[in-house]
Amino acid sequence: MLKYRFVIWTVLITAVSLLARTTEIQYLSGTGNDNTVNWNFMVTGGQNSNKWTKISVPSCWELQGFGNYNYGRQLPHADEQGKYRYAFMVPQNWYSKKIELVFEGSMTDTEVWINGMSAGPVHRGAFYRFSYDITRLVRAGEENMLEVTVSKKSSNESVNLAERVADFWIFGGIFRPVYLRALPWEHVDRVAIDAQADGSFAVDVFLENIELAKQVECQIKTTDGQNVGSPFSTQINKNDTHVRLTTQIENPQLWTAETPDLYVAEIRLKAADVMHLTTQKFGFRTVEVRKGDGIYVNNVKVHLKGVNRHSFWPESGRTLSKSLSIEDVNLIKDMNMNAVRMSHYPPDAHFLDVCDSLGLFVLDELTGWQAAYDTETGKRLVKELVTRDVNHPCILFWDNGNEGGFNYELVPEFSKWDPQKRNVLHPWETASGINTSHYQDFEMFRKMLDDGSDLLMPTEIWHGLYDGGHGAGLQDYWDMAYDKKYNAGAFSWVFADEGVVRTDKNNIIDNAGNQAPDGILGPHHEKEASFFAIKEIYSPVYIVEKVLDSGFNGAIPVENRYYYTNLDQCSFSAWLGTFPGPFDDAEGLASRVDVQIAPVSCAPGEKSQLLLEMPDTFSGYDVLYVNAKANTGRDIYTWSFPLQKSRKYVAPIVDIKGGKIQADTSGNNLVVKAANMEYVFETRRGKLRSVKKDGNTISLNNGPRLAAGGDRPATVHYGDEDGTYVIESNFHSGNFIHLKWTVYASGWLKLDYQYRLYGYHDFMGVSFDYPEEMVQGMKWLGMGPYRVWKNRTAGVMLNVWQNDYNDTTPGESWDYPEFKGYYDAFHWVVIDTKEGPITVMTDQDDLYLRMLTPNLGKDARTATAPFPGGDISFLHGISPIGTKFRDAVNTGPHGVPFEANGDYTGTLYFYFGEN
Numbered sequence: 001m002l003k004y005r006f007v008i009w010t011v012l013i014t015a016v017s018l019l020a021r022t023t024e025i026q027y028l029s030g031t032g033n034d035n036t037v038n039w040n041f042m043v044t045g046g047q048n049s050n051k052w053t054k055i056s057v058p059s060c061w062e063l064q065g066f067g068n069y070n071y072g073r074q075l076p077h078a079d080e081q082g083k084y085r086y087a088f089m090v091p092q093n094w095y096s097k098k099i100e101l102v103f104e105g106s107m108t109d110t111e112v113w114i115n116g117m118s119a120g121p122v123h124r125g126a127f128y129r130f131s132y133d134i135t136r137l138v139r140a141g142e143e144n145m146l147e148v149t150v151s152k153k154s155s156n157e158s159v160n161l162a163e164r165v166a167d168f169w170i171f172g173g174i175f176r177p178v179y180l181r182a183l184p185w186e187h188v189d190r191v192a193i194d195a196q197a198d199g200s201f202a203v204d205v206f207l208e209n210i211e212l213a214k215q216v217e218c219q220i221k222t223t224d225g226q227n228v229g230s231p232f233s234t235q236i237n238k239n240d241t242h243v244r245l246t247t248q249i250e251n252p253q254l255w256t257a258e259t260p261d262l263y264v265a266e267i268r269l270k271a272a273d274v275m276h277l278t279t280q281k282f283g284f285r286t287v288e289v290r291k292g293d294g295i296y297v298n299n300v301k302v303h304l305k306g307v308n309r310h311s312f313w314p315e316s317g318r319t320l321s322k323s324l325s326i327e328d329v330n331l332i333k334d335m336n337m338n339a340v341r342m343s344h345y346p347p348d349a350h351f352l353d354v355c356d357s358l359g360l361f362v363l364d365e366l367t368g369w370q371a372a373y374d375t376e377t378g379k380r381l382v383k384e385l386v387t388r389d390v391n392h393p394c395i396l397f398w399d400n401g402n403e404g405g406f407n408y409e410l411v412p413e414f415s416k417w418d419p420q421k422r423n424v425l426h427p428w429e430t431a432s433g434i435n436t437s438h439y440q441d442f443e444m445f446r447k448m449l450d451d452g453s454d455l456l457m458p459t460e461i462w463h464g465l466y467d468g469g470h471g472a473g474l475q476d477y478w479d480m481a482y483d484k485k486y487n488a489g490a491f492s493w494v495f496a497d498e499g500v501v502r503t504d505k506n507n508i509i510d511n512a513g514n515q516a517p518d519g520i521l522g523p524h525h526e527k528e529a530s531f532f533a534i535k536e537i538y539s540p541v542y543i544v545e546k547v548l549d550s551g552f553n554g555a556i557p558v559e560n561r562y563y564y565t566n567l568d569q570c571s572f573s574a575w576l577g578t579f580p581g582p583f584d585d586a587e588g589l590a591s592r593v594d595v596q597i598a599p600v601s602c603a604p605g606e607k608s609q610l611l612l613e614m615p616d617t618f619s620g621y622d623v624l625y626v627n628a629k630a631n632t633g634r635d636i637y638t639w640s641f642p643l644q645k646s647r648k649y650v651a652p653i654v655d656i657k658g659g660k661i662q663a664d665t666s667g668n669n670l671v672v673k674a675a676n677m678e679y680v681f682e683t684r685r686g687k688l689r690s691v692k693k694d695g696n697t698i699s700l701n702n703g704p705r706l707a708a709g710g711d712r713p714a715t716v717h718y719g720d721e722d723g724t725y726v727i728e729s730n731f732h733s734g735n736f737i738h739l740k741w742t743v744y745a746s747g748w749l750k751l752d753y754q755y756r757l758y759g760y761h762d763f764m765g766v767s768f769d770y771p772e773e774m775v776q777g778m779k780w781l782g783m784g785p786y787r788v789w790k791n792r793t794a795g796v797m798l799n800v801w802q803n804d805y806n807d808t809t810p811g812e813s814w815d816y817p818e819f820k821g822y823y824d825a826f827h828w829v830v831i832d833t834k835e836g837p838i839t840v841m842t843d844q845d846d847l848y849l850r851m852l853t854p855n856l857g858k859d860a861r862t863a864t865a866p867f868p869g870g871d872i873s874f875l876h877g878i879s880p881i882g883t884k885f886r887d888a889v890n891t892g893p894h895g896v897p898f899e900a901n902g903d904y905t906g907t908l909y910f911y912f913g914e915n
Contacts, residue, residue, distance in 0.1 A: 021184060021277050024097075028088050028146065029057040029178040032321030032348075033313060037086075043067045045080030047504055057084070057178065060107070060171035060317035065503045067152070071512040072166035072369070079153035082173055085145065090180070092141035097182040098209070099138055101146070102131040104176030104349065105318070108159060109151040115144055124156045124377060126163050127345035127367055128384040131181070150174060158378075161371035162405055166344065167515060168310060168369070169500055175319045176348060186213050187276040188269050192390045194419040195263075197286035197298040199249040203265055204419055210240050215270040218245045223262050223281070228252075233270075254298050255283025255393040257338040258564045260359035262393070281356065283393030289423050291433040292453060295488050297361070297396070300604075302563045303482070304361055304396075304457060304489030305538045306339030307332060307520065311347050314501045314509055314523045322350040329354045331521065332495065333634060335531060336538035341427070341459055341491045344369050344402045346385050355394035362394040363425065363459065363491075366410070368401025378410045386417035395422065399459075403428040403438065427459035434488060439463060439883075441890035442476060449484040456481075457488035462891070464493060464518045464530065465884035466810035466856060467818070468863025471533025472792040472881045476892025478537055492520065492534070497811070499523035511811045514859045518884070522814030529786035529817065532795030539637045541570060541628040544607075548624070548641045554612040556626065560602040567602040569631040574612050576621040576643075579781055579800050581653060582830045582839050583915035587779060587802045595624070619643065623798050640783075640798040646827045647843035649781065654841070654909050655746040661725045663718070670718055672725050675747035677912060686716045686729030686739050688768070693912050698835045700872070700910075703768030704753055707868030707875060708761040708900075709735030737903065749910040757900035764877040764900055765847070767870030770833075772852050777804040777819070780829035782849065787821030789865060791880035791894035796824060805832075810857030820854035822878040831872070839911040840874075847906060848875040862887045876904050 030036035041055035046068035061067050061082050068078035101119060103110060107126035112119035114137035123130045138144045152172035154160050164170045192204040205216050217233035232247045253261035262281050269276040285298055294301040311318050325348060332340055339361040346364060355362050366385055373381060389395060398414045400406055406426045415421045423432035435448060436459040448456045462469040470492050481487040498516035499509040511517040520530050542559040560567050574597050577589035595612050602608035622644050628636040664671040669689060670681045678692040691698040711734040718727040729739040735755050742750040757764055783796040785803055806815040826849035828841040850873035856864045862882035877898035880888035888895040
């Protein structure tokens with residue numbers, strides 16, 4: 001028993017000794033919006049002002065019901081102060097340690113007292129980690145009082161201009177964690193690592209209070225604790241403040257966005273024994289900008305497929321959590337993007353940790369929205385930015401502000417603190433050989449790629465106001481740019497709507513009008529259609545052909561658009577399916593059979609084929625699906641290939657049998673009765689005026705009329721024809737050529753139409769009227785479930801979908817998929833109405849369905865698209881949509897209206913009621 005007690009005491013003593021030699025952290029606040037601590041608080045203006053109460057820390061005080069909300073450019077600018085008090089204990093065993101008080105972020109000017117004594121100078125600048133040495137201000141083993149005054153408005157005007165007169169929400173408060181950091185008196189203050197793809201490793205170690213320590217030693221380890229190589233060290237002398245250690249690692253696993261392999265550097269400050277031990281994660285990787293050639297990571301040319309990201313959540317503003325960082329990075333990678341730009345300030349440290357571990361290339365940004373910090377302030381904040389973030393392998397570039405918010409005197413400061421000497425960009429202009437121009441039109445981007453001498457990587461492109469931008473125009477841009485010599489990638493604006501919960505307005509979500517609803521995602525990460533469009537367009541598994549030809553034998557051409565990953569690292573699956581019919585009480589597939597895919601090896605940048613072992617009966621199925629997954633299990637994309645023509649779905653369903661047909665031609669209208677249906681047609685043009693079923697009105701009427709073009713009176717013929725009743729109109733002039741209604745004895749109604757158009761048109765086809773208030777939803781077969789635009793048809797899949805009615809208002813509600821709009825590859829639809837179901841089918845393969853007219857948002861600028869008259873349309877052509885800053889026509893070839901060039905025909909079948 002004594003032996004075992006000795007072992008236990010030895011382990012405990014070793015653990016305590018090790019703890020004494022490591023950096024200890026004690027949080028005074030919580031760690032994020034999912035973990036907070038209440039402090040005493042008073043705000044000097046706005047909501048709940050001038051009274052002491054409690055507030056959650058970290059937080060933005062507006063979201064806690066205090067002060068005034070302010071979108072950056074809105075006047076007047078809020079200028080209240082927040083006063084905080086918090087009592088805390090310092091462990092007794094910290095009496096011999098250096099104690100630092102660390103703020104991860106506080107908006108904007110922060111003044112700190114400990115036990116009534118100033119902790120140091122006021123910190124100015126909201127988004128940066130700063131700290132105070134409070135060793136001599138605190139009492140170990142006793143209660144201490146922390147007091148903080150945070151001024152929303154800075155006393156430094158350049159800070160206000162750079163951070164607060166901006167195109168984003170500006171908040172107040174201690175919005176990131178606050179903690180104590182206790183270090184041995186002789187200690188390693190920080191490290192800066194330069195680990196290159198050839199295995200060369202250097203670490204700058206910054207020291208404090210060196211008296212007895214004689215050596216700094218480093219051991220590189222894997223993340224699971226295995227030593228890599230031998231330890232290496234250097235001798236130090238009293239009062240040394242900096243040493244550099246170097247070594248060479250043979251064949252390290254390299255960090256990329258596809259292969260986020262990390263290591264750990266264990267740094268030991270030693271005398272006879274270890275005095276301080278600290279660790280730092282890092283990755284081996286090399287970043288080069290080869291002028292006129294490309295961005296190379298580990299000697300491989302890459303395109304940055306990226307998005308801009310605000311640090312934001314509706315209920316907590318800029319106060320986030322690691323779980324939200326993980327969610328954001330996963331969503332970005334789920335779109336097959338490989339890069340993210342920090343806009344327009346450094347993110348939470350845990351976001352960069354997640355980018356390191358899951359794999360995203362990062363542009364890290366000094367704040368400066370169209371205005372820059374003064375040089376003295378900027379130098380201090382660049383140091384705080386770089387020294388915090390320097391060891392993250394995910395960071396490829398530093399951004400020195402945004403859109404003219406550049407202080408060029410700060411450029412050398414980044415390299416001063418960065419041993420990797422990363423390039424510095426000026427988003428919006430050319431720097432470091434990279435043109436980052438924002439929001440040019442398609443042809444200007446083409447010209448820059450064809451005639452320029454600099455790499456092109458717009459750091460903001462296709463501004464995604466409401467449903468405009470992002471996926472709209474991206475296919476044209478990426479197809480045009482992908483193989484261009486100077487293409488280095490692009491960053492969409494922006495990841496998610498910046499909609500904030502207004503505690504002063506009954507908790508509505510406020511997007512500041514049209515200033516903040518620019519996201520691919522809604523404020524709570526609701527997925528817009530562009531999410532899936534981008535996912536397909538940026539897929540590293542690139543399927544060349546979207547339609548199988550008549551001689552399909554199981555081979556599907558594929559291109560590997562990864563940069564580091566062979567397709568043999570991906571997993572592929574395929575399956576055949578049949579669809580339920582419009583009168584079946586089902587959506588999705590009626591049946592499914594799996595298809596084997598042979599293993600495929602295809603190196604990055606190469607082309608090959610997916611070889612499917614198709615059964616002999618495959619031509620009897622309706623659809624073929626092919627799915628690809630990354631080696632991590634992450635879904636890449638699922639492609640759908642139609643195997644049937646529309647007429648396959650019509651033939652078994654349309655019932656031409658029935659009883660007697662009655663027609664009344666005595667008035668100005670033609671009334672035709674069949675089964676329990678009554679149809680009324682006008683005799684001047686032959687258009688449908690009204691529908692009744694069992695004597696009850698069904699409000700579909702006033703059609704077909706042309707979505708584009710006009711018509712004139714026609715010669716109308718009508719009468720019995722082979723057990724049906726036919727109304728046929730031949731037009732003398734105008735764009736309609738021919739209409740033919742066929743009423744079947746069963747009550748089915750068939751429409752054949754022909755029209756002639758030339759020139760450019762926003763849409764082409766025919767429309768009917770139907771009151772929106774009667775519509776409750778629809779089940780349909782086509783490419784869905786999301787609506788499309790002419791310049792955004794990617795991201796949808798062939799299936800039977802159920803879409804419930806909604807009246808989504810862009811920027812104000814986020815019920816996706818939106819119900820109203822254009823739908824691709826329409827085969828049939830059952831419209832659920834208060835008057836009963838209306839079924840419409842077609843035996844053609846080139847029609848779009850238009851369902852009602854969507855609200856495109858308040859003050860949508862050019863992020864709009866025209867819609868034809870009427871409510872329900874069947875179209876050969878649909879309109880594109882613009883972006884916030886560009887008309888649709890300037891987003892690429894698919895942004896140009898359809899060019900009509902002759903005669904167009906259509907056939908529709910209508911049925912009213914249940915099967």
